[in-house]
Amino acid sequence: MPSSTTQTEPTLIDRYQSFRTRRFLKYERTYAHSLPRWRTQRRRRALVVGLAVTFGLMAVVSVMCAFGIRWAPLLWLPACLFFLPLWVVLQIVSGRQGDAPEAALDEYEVQQRNTARSIGLTVTQNLMLLPIFYLIFGSVITGGTDVDMAYAGGLMAMTVLLIGGCLPAMILGWIRPDPDA
Template identity: 50%
Template sequence: MTTPDSNILTRYQDYRTRRFLENDAKTRHMLPKWRTQKRRRILAFAVISTLVALLAIAVASLFWKWAPILWVAGTVAFLVLWTMLQTASGRHSDAPVGALDEWEVQQRNEARSIGLTVTQGLVMVSVFTLIILATGYENERLAYAGALWTLVSLMAGICSPAMILAWITPDPDPEDL
């Protein structure tokens, strides 16, 4: 039975917190050697490199019709690295407030704010580029390439908070591992 003070959002946040803590207990011991700040930074740099490669493939798809085949390989590499980064950093960028302490919530919120700024800026650049090219550039692959540019921009913005937190968070205590 629900109390008058509990609403659907409170119950959902409680559910999210429980689910996050259960998943954290399952993944806490995965990739133990990758949980140091140095290794997390390597993963963050690898994710950025993969996004740059995906952007290059997106630009190449404007001129070369077989470039999207490379996109599949780049996406697989991105997903593997992104999952490793999220696991190694404890998914703090996605954690509900109830699963973090005050300092972690503050760091997460600042990283999310930067991530939103990155998303807005990169998507605006890709959209304006698409608008400018659409006015005088005749190419049947322009819409596809523009969609890929925008997708890379969104992925970069979505990944930004986790990469920032992986970069700035100090090494965990050895007893926490």
């Protein structure tokens, strides 16, 4: 006799979300007590400002490349060398809340995360118009013969994608209060 309640099998997405949640919680336990002095709001804000300055440097480098300054790409390496540790430390001290799975957060944290993600997406979409228009109009003006333009446009697009990808964590790192003692 068939049961009156039907139990559905978890879908591929459900299994992936469960895996993501387990993995997130495992890493959260691993790094929960790392860098305790950097978990204050003041220090998190310093990391956010550092990332913003790094993104500003990346944008300047891409514009310098657009003007054909041959040594400008060499400045991209120091920008990346500053970006990577700042980003890793911000992720650790903010608990990776910007990309946390929903099941690992409470309702308030989910609302904050979703708002930060929405802002990040909006900023990404709007900023991405800059390299798009630069490449479209520049290729028309130069007839597609300017190699520096392609490189500069790629750097501009990469900078925008990094900003958009990091913005949710930067917003949450900025607005969250100090952790309870």
